[in-house]
Amino acid sequence: MLKINPQFIHRAKQASKLPELFPLFQNAIELEHSTIPPYLTAMFSFKPGTGDYIRTVIHSVVIEEMLHMTIAGNILNAIGGSPDINKKDFIPDYKCHLPMGIGGELEVGLERYSRELVHKVFMEIEEPEHPLELKSRAVETDTYKTIGEFYQALQEKLAELAPEHLPGDPAKQVTSSFFSKDLLYPILTKTDAIKAINIIVEQGEGTTTSPADFDGEIAHYYKFQELYKGRQLVKDPDAPHGYSFTGPEIPFNPADVWPIFPNTKANMVAPGTEERRRLDEFNGSYVSLLNGLHRTFNGHPGYLPATIGVMFDLRLAAEKLCGTAFPGKPGFNLGPSFEWVDVLQPAPVNKALV
Amino acid sequence: MSYLNATHLVFSGDFLSDVSTVNNDPAHYNNATFQPSFQEFGQGASNGWWNPEGGATFQFQNCTVKKVSLKNGQTLTEPAADIVIGKLIRGAEGRNTGKMVDLDPQEQGSSELWGVKFRLVSVNNETLLEGDIRPTGFRDLQTRQQTGGQVNGQPFGGTWTSVVENITWGPLAERSPFLAELKATTQQNRISINLNAYGYYYAHAADGRFSMGRILGTIAPWEEEEPDTFAACRRLYGIYVTKVNNGLPIIFFSNTNFAFDAARKSVSVDFGSSFPIADSMGGIVLKEKLYLAVSKVAVTDSFSTTPVTTNSNSVVIIGEVPYESGPDWLNNTGGIVTLNNINNEAAALLENHQLVLLRPSGLGQYTIIAREAINGVVVRCDNFVNRLDYNQTNQLHLYAYQWGQPMKNVALTVTLEKPTAITPVGPTNPICELPGNNYPANGISFNTTVKTDKYGRAVLPLTGNRIDNPRLYIDGQIYILDYQLDTQPQDPAMGPLANDNIFIHLRDYFEIPAEPQWSDIATTMTQFANLYPIMSKYLVNLADPVAMATKRDILKFAFSQNIHDPIYMPVTRDLSENKRLTILKWLENPVVATKQEKAGLILPGELLASPAEPDAAPTINQERLKNAVRAKNGAGFVPFNIDKIFND
Missing domain, CATH: 2.60.40.10 (Immunoglobulins)
Incomplete structure (x- = not known):
């Protein structure tokens, strides 16, 4: 069960004015973002043409994390705050704890895909307050505060403090044709915001009675669980909660994954090498993306499609990195490092020997 | 005179151009004969050349402002004199940086920049000036490197000239005397830009510069009624052939733009496009004296291995070219040489006589290295x-x-x-x-x-x-x-x-079919999958209709962008509107026939017979084009090291 530092819930509950919720929604944006690099790294670690099902599952989770980040950003804009996305400390320094003390001692890194990684990290991140026992799993009980409770506290506080028509500028709301209007819509009223928080929680955790949310979409925890178990989760009327891991096998061959060096950092690679440049270019694209998203969430929602192009650049750069041998680390390849770079400092000119 | 205006800014640095190379070979377009090895790195028609997984990205890297010149003739090189010195040139932020693409596998000699953003920013990322570079193809391909071509894979350079459109000015711009002057002269919200590129790397060299090159850039006012993609100026052509390498004449100072300002009695020559450089980084080893002069007599010679000479009776010397040997001169000045207050005789002659670039070859004797275009x-x-x-x-x-x-x-x-x-x-x-x-x-x-x-x-x-x-x-x-x-x-x-x-x-x-079937687009999509392995390997197998259908939302997104958007598909921008709309229409309703259709993969028919006369010799332009494509692709490049540019 993922713990959250109770002070954040406490802060939410103590809030007496809407602006006191601004930093908490900023925390929510950072939290939703913080899981994306680890998931993407695992996904990109597959060699081209392999791991299709697994990639698709991870990809679907990543897309929903992006949705959650967008919703949190929209709510923050709706209540009058401003998302802050293009700054160095927006990015976790992997391997590290998640924001808000989430997960307690759990450390999250940028690593190649493995079932162990799914089990020990991804399922931990996404674990619901009360996981459903789907065939084999024992129900744990405890009294920790969870991400779900954090969002619930925000929801309750919005209900208490916010006017029905939220004060933020509606022109700042970000929507996208890539998401259904039921999931991503302008947050204009308190009711919109409360409903949107339900989407975040349900997609992450499922409902208390089913691994699926109310739209029938399997929650993240159970998606990862099927990867761990190596069997697809399918509807099963005879099983408790209507689902069981009795679907087709999910094949995984560890040889399909590049041996990327865990938590690769740019400074592990000598400057002036092609490998370092590629890593710097990846990080440059990543920072460019954060800059683009910052712009999108700060009054230019029409900029979102442009940032999607950068996401594809980022992906191509990452996949190429994963296929590149790590200079000086025999047996390892480079991984995407997702680091802030001061992209504006030009590299020293490598002067010709003349 | 566009970028050779007295008011101009020089920057230099690197560019990255991650072009794809499977499509450098016209035969690779034939789906019927396509082999997987064509997607593998390697020279030769049965391989994918030097960058088969390129993504066509073009971007500025490490580019900084080196100097500015003002209309009063002042040149500033210190940030204390103008805050714009030392500022950075960057591409887009938060969207793709831009693309570089050929027109066609059978016309690769004019690769264009598309969707490239130009941003002049501070180290804190505050915008001084921002705009869009209008698409433009490179011209004036010429030999640049005396040595070291084998390190980067080819010794040539080329020039992109264009306008930066949709200019927006940041608040910081007001603090720059140069930008204030530029802004005051800006017409139609456009400025001119010239990019001289050289030292481009096809090789995975030890210095890590694979797919990078050097760039010498200039921005200046653009004037209404001037062209967009070349400078309305005068031109020098190199006529001194240093050697013939593998059939190709090696000519330095081959294509050089210059402007003469009669009122100011000044000549500005852009050697940034043509000055011989030692290696891929822009260092200069040439040490000989070079002079700019006006020829009193018409010089009409073409380039030749036999030097063309002149003497002091036939020319009026304007002045020595103030270049400096070493690593810095080109990178700091852009190679733009301005000679002011030129003598009256030369100034009068320059109104309607040819500029020449000379090298002393004896008492009162000169070799003509380059001459102005015939009759100017x-x-x-x-x-x-x-x-x-x-x-x-x-x-x-x-x-x-x-x-x-x-x-x-x-x-x-x-x-x-x-x-x-x-x-x-x-x-x-x-x-x-x-x-x-x-x-x-x-x-x-x-x-x-x-x-x-x-x-x-x-x-x-x-x-x-x-x-x-x-x-x-x-x-x-x-x-x-x-x-x-x-x-x-x-x-x-x-x-x-x-x-x-x-x-x-x-x-x-x-014609767009009423209800497009996969067979209507299979040939095109299979060709894309073959030619651009980066797409099929990492994103979606474009040759697979089921995979296409799965990713239809993102494909619709990419295929419906404005052609000026860097994310427009196809990146090569070589598809007719009707074929592009057919793909979009198929994506609306991605019908896949139950039987896996092979139709479209192997085309019926044959090439349309050519009316060319048998064994007809190529025209001069066809020969040039062939040379340009070979040079641009580094194909069959025989490395050379030239110690002495001038043999006589």
């Missing part, structure tokens, strides 16, 4: 790279200048290059027959004579007619037009790699 005539086409659909008319702008002034009411003649022959399969062309170009002649309509207006500009409407798959496995056809003053041919000294032609990719006639 420069005729160029502005929008010279054309993508043309059936029934589409592009208005091409041709400009004629003499001694830097517009030539009014003169006739320009335009002719279609003669057809080239089909290349049969053989030892040097192992995969399949390659189509010839420039036929059928009735594929395009244009006036063969046009007249210039008071701006020296002639408008040439160019219309695409119906053609039906003459190249069978490559869409459409390539047509190349030549143009010249009707009273004077184009200058023979323009260089062995010059590409002052009009390049046209006319697309095949194609």
Whole structure:
């Protein structure tokens, strides 16, 4: 069960004015973002043409994390705050704890895909307050505060403090044709915001009675669980909660994954090498993306499609990195490092020997 | 005079151009003969050349402002004098940086920049000036590197000239005297830009510069009625052939723009495009004295291994070229040399006599390294790279200048290059027959004579007619037009790699089916999958209709972008509107036949027979184009190391 530092819930509950919720929604944006690099790294670690099902599952989770980040950003804009996305400390320094003390001692890194990684990290991140026992799993009980409770506290506080028509500028709301209007819509009223928080929680955790949310979409925890178990989760009327891991096998061959060096950092690679440049270019694209998203969430929602192009650049750069041998680390390849770079400092000119 | 205006800014740094190279080989377009090895790194037709997984990205890297010149003649090189010094040139932020693409596998000599953003920013990322570089193809390909070509894979350089449009100015701009001056002169919200590129790396060298090159950039005012993609200025052509390497004359100082300002008695010469450099980084080892002079007599010689000489009776010396040997001069000055207060005799002569670049070769004797265009005539086409659909008319702008002034009411003649022959399969062309170009002649309509207006500009409407798959496995056809003053041919000294032609990719006639089936787009999509492995390997197998259907939302997104957006698909921008709309229509309802259709993969029919005469020798422009493509691709490049540029 993922713990959250109770002070954040406490802060939410103590809030007496809407602006006191601004930093908490900023925390929510950072939290939703913080899981994306680890998931993407695992996904990109597959060699081209392999791991299709697994990639698709991870990809679907990543897309929903992006949705959650967008919703949190929209709510923050709706209540009058401003998302802050293009700054160095927006990015976790992997391997590290998640924001808000989430997960307690759990450390999250940028690593190649493995079932162990799914089990020990991804399922931990996404674990619901009360996981459903789907065939084999024992129900744990405890009294920790969870991400779900954090969002619930925000929801309750919005209900208490916010006017029905939220004060933020509606022109700042970000929507996208890539998401259904039921999931991503302008947050204009308190009711919109409360409903949107339900989407975040349900997609992450499922409902208390089913691994699926109310739209029938399997929650993240159970998606990862099927990867761990190596069997697809399918509807099963005879099983408790209507689902069981009795679907087709999910094949995984560890040889399909590049041996990327865990938590690769740019400074592990000598400057002036092609490998370092590629890593710097990846990080440059990543920072460019954060800059683009910052712009999108700060009054230019029409900029979102442009940032999607950068996401594809980022992906191509990452996949190429994963296929590149790590200079000086025999047996390892480079991984995407997702680091802030001061992209504006030009590299020293490598002067010709003349 | 565009970028050679007295008011100009020089920056230098690197560019990254991650072009894809499977499509450098026309035979690779043939789905029927395509092999997986064509996607593998390696030289030769049965491999994918030097960067098969390129993504066509173009971006500025490590570019900084080095110097500015003001209209009062002042040159500033310190941030204390102008805050713009040391500021950075960068591409887009939060969206893709831009693309560099060829027009066609059979016209690779004018690679264009598309969707490239130009941003002048502080180290804190505050914008001083931002805009969009209008698409432009490179010109003036020429030899640059004396040595070290084997390190990066080729020794050539080229030039992109364009305008930066949709300019926005940041608050910081007000603090820069240069930017204030530039802003005050800005017309139609545009400025001119020139990018001299060299030292581009095809090789995975130890210095980590694979797919990077150096860039010397200039921005300056753009003036209404001037062309967009070349400078309305005078030109020097190199005529001194240092050596002939593998059949290609090596000429330094081959294509050089310059401007003469009579009122100010100054000459500005852009050696950034042509100065011989030692290696891929812009260092100079040349140590000899070079002089700019005016020739009192006409010099009409073309380039030759036999040096052309002159003497002090025939020239008036303007001054010595103040270059400096070592690593810094080009990178700090952009190679733009301005000689002010030139003597009255030279200034008077320059009004209608040729500028020459000289090297002393004895007492009162000089070797002519480069000379101005014959009669000072420069005729160029502005929008010279054309993508043309059936029934589409592009208005091409041709400009004629003499001694830097517009030539009014003169006739320009335009002719279609003669057809080239089909290349049969053989030892040097192992995969399949390659189509010839420039036929059928009735594929395009244009006036063969046009007249210039008071701006020296002639408008040439160019219309695409119906053609039906003459190249069978490559869409459409390539047509190349030549143009010249009707009273004077184009200058023979323009260089062995010059590409002052009009390049046209006319697309095949194609009707959008009412209900597109996979078979309607299978040929095109399979070709994309073959040619751009980066897509199929990492994103979606474009040859697989089921995979396409799965990713239909993102594909619809990419295929429906504005062509000026860097994320537009296809990246190569070589698909006719109707074929692009057919793909979009199929994606709306991605019907996949139950039986896996092979249809479309192997095309029925054969190449349209070429009307070329058997064994006809290529024209001079066809020879240049062939040289340019080989040079640009680094194909068959035989490295050389030239210690001495001047042999005599």
